[in-house]
Amino acid sequence: MNPALRWQALPERARRAEQLGHLASLCLKREVETYPKPGLVSHVDNGAHRDMDAALLCRSADTLAPFFHELAAAGAVGAGMDRLRAIGVAAERAMLAATSGVNTHRGAIFGLGLLCAAAGYREALGIRKPLGEVVSQRWGKAIPDGPILLRSHGAVAARRYGAGGARAEAACGFPSVYDIALPALHAARMLAPDDDEAVRVQTCMALIAEVADTNLLHRGGAEGLRFAQDSASAFLATGGVGSSGWRKRAADIHQAFVARNLSPGGSADLLAMTLFVDRMGP
Secondary structure, eight states: OOHHHHHHHSOHHHHHHHHHHHHHHHHHHHHHTOOOOTTOOOSSOOTTOSSOOHHHHHHHHHHHHHHHHHHHHHHHTTOOHHHHHHHHHHHHHHHHHHTTTOOSSHHHHHHHHHHHHHHHHHHHHTOOOOHHHHHHHHHTTTGGGSOOOTTSHHHHHHHHHTOOHHHHHHHTTOHIIIIIIHHHHHHHHHHOTTOHHHHHHHHHHHHHHHOOOHHHHHHHHHHHHHHHHHHHHHHHHTTGGGSTTHHHHHHHHHHHHHHTTOOOHHHHHHHHHHHHHHHHOO
16 A cells, blocks of 8 residues: 555544654654763763663664554553553563663653653543643552562662652652753753753753662762762753853763763653653643
């Protein structure tokens, strides 16, 4: 069948779910295309990572697009948490196959996947609630009840340091996205109205400054988290991307993270989620 005719034949809801999947994948790529992000992989360098680069992350994002599409479609028909988990498990397997076993986006599959499901659910019902509120109300009670990856870096760090981690964040409706990142993103657009990359850097710094990132706890313990938060807070306190010379200051912080093997992967995932929520209006 002609691709154009096939597209026209798709029901509107299915077409919209596919669009949501592509948007989620694009937001992951936008996160990669942001520099300088302290310790993180970008189109410029690999940050504190030896096992991944920008090309690998983009390949992972492309691999996940159909699964985000499936999650949005599942949300649109009111699927429960068990169904969403099954799609997430399939997504993780596909990701690991595409990356030769490298965990590029496990956290994003979980968080961004739930937001896709919430977007599908919200649009199907025609409601106007924020996506985070939809996640909390629709699946919040079931989110903590699923199987826990006891050996995952985030789970180990969360247990050792008492951090809430990704599950608590999702069950509560993504407060780091709504209370920290979105306000920072909107304020950054006033500071740098013609520089989308600067807006993403500022938003990422705001997240690093305030989130108890389990990836930082895994790599650097409480001292590493404190160093990261203090560094990002100092960047923001001196004007952030609204001040002259901000790119050099941000790059210096990035190199300091690399030297300490620190990578705020949780904040990177939250940045991608924030970009998605912002595009969806929130």
